[in-house]
Amino acid sequence: VDKFKIIESTLREGEQFANAYFDTETKIKIAKALDAFGVDYIELTSPAASEQSRKDCEAICKLGLKAKILTHVRCDMRDARLAVETGVDGLDVVIGTSSFLREHSHGKDMAYIEKTAIEVIEYIKSKGLEVRFSSEDSFRSDLVDLLSLYRAVDKVGVNRVGIADTVGCASPRQVYDLVRTLRGVVSCDIETHFHNDTGCSIANAYCALEAGATHIDTSVLGIGERNGITPLGGLLARMVVTAPEYVKSKYKLHMLKEIEDLVAEAVEVNTPFNNPITGFCAFTHKAGIHAKAILNNPSTYEILNPADFGLTRYVHFASRLTGWNAVKTRVGQLGLSMTDDQVKEVTAKIKTLADVRPIAIDDADSIIRSFHLSLHEQPD
Ligand code: HCA
Ligand code: CU
Numbered sequence: 545v546d547k548f549k550i551i552e553s554t555l556r557e558g559e560q561f562a563n564a565y566f567d568t569e570t571k572i573k574i575a576k577a578l579d580a581f582g583v584d585y586i587e588l589t590s591p592a593a594s595e596q597s598r599k600d601c602e603a604i605c606k607l608g609l610k611a612k613i614l615t616h617v618r619c620d621m622r623d624a625r626l627a628v629e630t631g632v633d634g635l636d637v638v639i640g641t642s643s644f645l646r647e648h649s650h651g652k653d654m655a656y657i658e659k660t661a662i663e664v665i666e667y668i669k670s671k672g673l674e675v676r677f678s679s680e681d682s683f684r685s686d687l688v689d690l691l692s693l694y695r696a697v698d699k700v701g702v703n704r705v706g707i708a709d710t711v712g713c714a715s716p717r718q719v720y721d722l723v724r725t726l727r728g729v730v731s732c733d734i735e736t737h738f739h740n741d742t743g744c745s746i747a748n749a750y751c752a753l754e755a756g757a758t759h760i761d762t763s764v765l766g767i768g769e770r771n772g773i774t775p776l777g778g779l780l781a782r783m784v785v786t787a788p789e790y791v792k793s794k795y796k797l798h799m800l801k802e803i804e805d806l807v808a809e810a811v812e813v814n815t816p817f818n819n820p821i822t823g824f825c826a827f828t829h830k831a832g833i834h835a836k837a838i839l840n841n842p843s844t845y846e847i848l849n850p851a852d853f854g855l856t857r858y859v860h861f862a863s864r865l866t867g868w869n870a871v872k873t874r875v876g877q878l879g880l881s882m883t884d885d886q887v888k889e890v891t892a893k894i895k896t897l898a899d900v901r902p903i904a905i906d907d908a909d910s911i912i913r914s915f916h917l918s919l920h921e922q923p924d
Pocket of ligand 1: 557560616636638679681706708709710711736737761769
C-alpha cells in the first residue's frame with residue numbers, strides 16, 4: 545500500500561466529463577501543473593479521437609515533462625500505429641470483455657481479443673514503449689476468461705494489466721477479491737480504474753492497493769464519464785493518512801487547491817462543499833465542544849493537517865452552538881482583552897442573537913466590540 549503510482553487521467557477520462565472542452569493551451573497548463581505536483585503518469589486522449597487530439601498529444605510530449613506521457617487507445621493495430629508516432633512514453637490499451645460490451649459494442653469473442661491483444665502488445669514493445677493492457681467492465685466479465693487473457697498477456701511481457709470498473713458497480717470487497725486473485729496469476733504491475741456511480745471510487749482504489757495493485761487512475765475533482773472516477777485529491781486524503789511519509793515526500797500537496805481551481809474553472813464547475821481537503825468547510829470546526837478541543841490540540845478532531853496542504857483551519861464562532869473558548873480566541877484575534885467571565889457573558893449574547901436568526905462573522909464581531917466598549921464606558 546505504501547508505494548503506489550498515480551496515472552492522472554484528467555486529460556483523457558476527464559475530457560469525457562460532460563462540461564469538458566480543453567483547448568491546447570488549457571491542456572498544456574493542466575499537464576504542467578500535474579507534472580509539478582508530482583504525478584507519475586499523465587494519460588491523454590487517443591490520437592485516433594480527432595486530428596486536434598493527435599496534435600495536442602504531440603505538443604504535450606514535446607514539453608519534456610518529468611511525468612511519463614501515456615495515451616489511451618483501443619486494442620487495435622491502427623490506433624496503436626498512430627499512437628506510437630506521437631512521441632508518448634507508453635500506451636494504455638483497452639478492450640471490452642464483459643458480455644454486455646462484447647455483444648452490444650464491438651462484437652468480438654475472447655479468442656479474437658486475445659490474439660489481437662498479443663499482436664498489439666508485441667508491436668508496442670517492439671517500438672520500445674511501455675504498454676498496459678486492460679479490460680473494460682472487468683467486474684461484469686467472466687472471471688475465468690479474464691484471468692486466462694491476463695495470463696496470456698503477462699507471458700508476452702506486458703508492463704501492466706488493468707482492472708476497470710467502467711460502470712461503477714464494484715464494492716470494496718469485490719475489488720479486494722478480484723485484485724488479490726489477479727495478483728496470484730500475473731507477475732506484472734496492476735493498474736486499476738474506478739468509476740464513482742455508487743460512491744465507492746476512493747474506497748475501491750484503496751482496497752485495490754491493499755490487495756496488491758500498483759497503479760491508480762485518478763482525475764482532478766474526479767471528472768469523467770457520468771459522475772466520474774477516483775478524484776486525485778480524495779485519493780491523496782486517504783493515502784496521506786495511510787502512508788504519510790511517502791505521500792508528503794512525493795507530492796507537492798500545497799499545489800492541490802490551485803490545480804483543482806484550474807480544472808474547476810476550465811470545466812466551469814465549483815469545488816463541492818464537501819470535497820476532501822479543499823471543500824470550503826473541510827477544516828471548519830463549529831460545535832463549542834469541538835472548538836475547545838481543536839484550540840487545545842488540533843488532532844482531537846482532525847485526521848488531516850490543513851498545513852500539509854497549505855491551508856488553514858477555521859474555528860466557527862458565529863452560531864448558537866459556539867462556546868466561550870472559541871469566542872475567547874476571536875476576542876484575541878480582534879486585539880481585545882477580556883477576563884474569562886467577560887468572555888462567557890459576551891458568548892451568551894452571541895447565542896441569544898443566534899437563536900433568533902442566522903448570524904454572520906460581522907454580527908458576532910460587532911456584539912464582541914460593543915460589549916468590550918461598554919466595559920470601558922462604565923468602569924467599576
Ligand atoms: C471508458 C473506458 C474506460 C477505460 C479505463 C481504462 C473505462 O469506458 O471510457 O482503460 O483503464 O472506464 O472502462 O475509461
Ligand atoms: Cu473510465
